[in-house]
Amino acid sequence: MPAYPPSGQGHQGYQDPFSDRHSPRPPHGNPLNASDPRLVYGQAPSAQTPSQQQQRPSGYALHDKPSYATSMQTLPTGSSYSLAGGKEFYDDGVYPDEDTESKTPLRSEFGVGHGVQGGYDPDQPLYAPGGYSPHPAGSYSAQSAYSQGSRLLSRKETSAEAWKQRQRINPKRAQTKKVKLTQGNYIVEHPVPTAVRNANLSSGSRGGPTEFSHLRYTAATCDPNDFTAENGYSLRASSYGRETDLLVCITAYNENKILLARTLHGLMLNIRDMCKGKWSEFRKKAERGGVEGGKQGEAWKRIVVCLVFDGIDPADKNTLDVLATIGVYQDGIMQKSVDGKETVAHIFEYTSQLSVSPKPALVEPHPNDPNNLVPVQMIFCLKQKNAKKINSHRWLFNAIGRHLKPDVVCLLDAGTKPGKRSIYYLWEAFYHDKHLGGAAGEIHVMLGKGGRKLLNPLIAAQNFEYKMSNVLDKPTESAFGYVAVLPGAFSAYRFTAIQGRPLNQYFHGDGTLAARLGPKGTDGMTIWMKNMFLAEDRILCFELVAKANESWVLGYVKPAKGETDAPETAAELIGQRRRWLNGSFAAGVYSLVHFGRYYKSNHGILRLFFLHIQAIYNTINLIMSWFAVANYYLTFSIIITIVGTSLRSPNDIAGGDPDTIKCWSGSFLQDDSGNSFDWLGLVNWLFQVIYLMFLALQVILALGNRPKAEKLTYTISIAVFAFFSLYLIFCTVILTIKAFCPIGSILAKNSGSSINVFLGSTYGPIFAGIAGTFGVYILSSLLYLEPWHLLHSMPQFLLIAPSFTNILNIYAFCNLHDVSWGTKGSDKVDTLPAAQSKKDGEEKVVETHEKVQEDIDLGFKATVLRAVEPFVEEEEVVTPTMDDRNKTFRTRFICVWLFMNACLALAITRLGSSARSRYFQAILWTTFGLSSIRLMGMLWFLVGEWVFRAARFCARGRR
Structure with a gap:
């Protein structure tokens, strides 16, 4: 065991990181950056035994500001970072965002990051809390410790199997705790790791009696409605009033x-701004007690963050480590059932100032730092079984929302990063408009560092699509008062x-209500x-x-921005858009069919x-x-045909206008005699044939x-349609130039009346088509003051747009039947213990095992390591199943069959009338010949049959 300096040496008033007692602030300022090697996370300068430490008081005087020494000393030295280093940003309304904040990576007890300025001394052995050390004292150095930490963070350590192992508590190292049931419900509070508790107390925020020291767990064995x-x-929030x-x-x-982490950390930054910014009306409202004279208090107490995970089985167990690091989750405390009633949702409640950034790195508060995160009341609802997103929202609105009765409910999907002040802007829209029932912000595609994801044409095309929707569609719908869809990834509703x-x-789209709703379920x-409820947000x-x-009314809030990932491959994009397209189409029809419902509302005449x-x-x-598929093909076919015939035979142009003929004349393709081979016409014809073949391929x-x-096939299809789009653009440019060539002479003939020329000739539709697409895109983007997507994303969109129509629409409608409902069982809940009550006097109690504080802290060290371990995304390897291979063979076979038949039919139709007649005659003679062979075969069979019967008859006569 390491020898520590005797009493009176080293830092005076040193605080044991796992102690519950306060002590004077160390003279060096921040204890996390002190030079004393004892301040390394995992060391325990006290030589007390676990039993002695257990005798210490477990409570805190939560309303007294704790000393600095009770901050997150128990985390690895240098593990945190201060938000902007203490500058008074809030005085002038300037805030650091996540990308400009000063960060220091999390260091571990294994010596990770010991080169950073801080308290790590490689000559000092590491020590575990409570006097327990897994290695002999001094048996390994910092380098071996780092290696040991790396070995501990193997893939197996972060796997689902490892998670299952962590749910089991060793009774020999645990204490027995009696939990009194509340009306038969299992509700209990567990102490959080000392490091988490100390960090949250270090800022001096005032909370409830156990708000920062204990995690509250509820095993909900009921339907959300109950x-x-x-x-x-x-x-907790409602019980605190x-x-x-x-x-x-x-x-x-x-x-x-x-x-x-991207979503949660972005949200924590938003909440900090709302609660601390002097410009924030939310903060002012809280200080004066609300518009209607409600309770005064700190702004953070008026915000609750709820995380709903759709099932234990599909949940990534690494995300649970992130939540455990900030204190809102613990392993080993969930109960799969209570007195035989299966748990439907595991609900954890904790208030934390900690966050994990997407780096990943831990963010913790520092005393007197104005840029600290504020305490955030968190509710983590982990559903036992997968029951779909709409069921998650039922837990939000019908269960949690009924207790909290919030003014505004904001919805985010994991992976959506809310932009700076975006949550505030959404709330502010409701605060100033009493008729606003729902609102959405702008969702844009995550482009990566330096926009490198734009190198992927699919990402660029989706980026342009998202931007134009935010520039044109959402503002238009907001002006009408009805935004067709407020995406669940980033939107808000007024709860009432x-x-x-x-x-x-x-x-009605929640499959878990099917039995209760009957025919309406x-x-x-x-x-x-069922397809309509694939876009249930449109129904809402x-x-x-x-x-x-x-x-x-519904509105669009322009300054509220959210960033999300977009599918990067064709297969991912097709799978995503199937639900969107089918759901939006069905929901669009629903809204039109039930339009008469508007007459029952209180909307004004205007x-x-x-x-x-x-x-x-x-x-x-x-x-x-x-009709998008047909219209796109007709546009392609008509334009390339017009350009081809006009360049070959300008004299045949309808109208015979000399100026128009002159403009089309002079090309190397011109052949008024018609003697040369029309190779452009043949190319255009082949393009049309290939286009139709690829359309048929999409159906198959x-x-x-x-x-x-079928990743390769879909990639080839997108490339082929992109080529056709490029060719169409080329022909359109030629057609436009040639069409507007004689405009000067035509205007002169019409006495300069340009309106009559445009309205009464072919120029009007051409001008309308150009202005209605390129013109509107460019003008609206310039007026919106966001034109950059026109430069880096519009070309890719123009090439990919035919695939959006021809591939995505066809796939969606061909899979209209593909609707998944109901729940999927979880095989992970078998590892959880079951709570069984027994009588204890007049009350029912459940005896459960609870880890001692030392074991909680020891397990927390490994949790932090897993949470901040650099993330390496594993590429999904899709291995075709036997069914996939059979379907692939079928598809190839049908394609060859249809292709050969189509080639023959189209080739014959291109022949002259005499050749077609000879072909038809050949078909007839072939049919006659085949029929003749069958007739002769039948006659031969009959002759043989007659001979056989005659022979048998003669044989019988001789008997």
């Missing part, structure tokens, strides 16, 4: 820890506005209705605006007038999207093959 106070359930102005929900499925029919209709829905938007006796205009606009858009692929099993 998670009520009457049934014995409660949440706090009013909730803003509830932010992050929904997750199987996202990795970097995606979760969506109560009643909007949420009831929305939750998913089991009684037609395939069309329509029901909100059409709510009876109300006048809610608003109803604009809603009628919008309905007409949406109807036309719906018709255009229905969509009807039976998985996109992930």
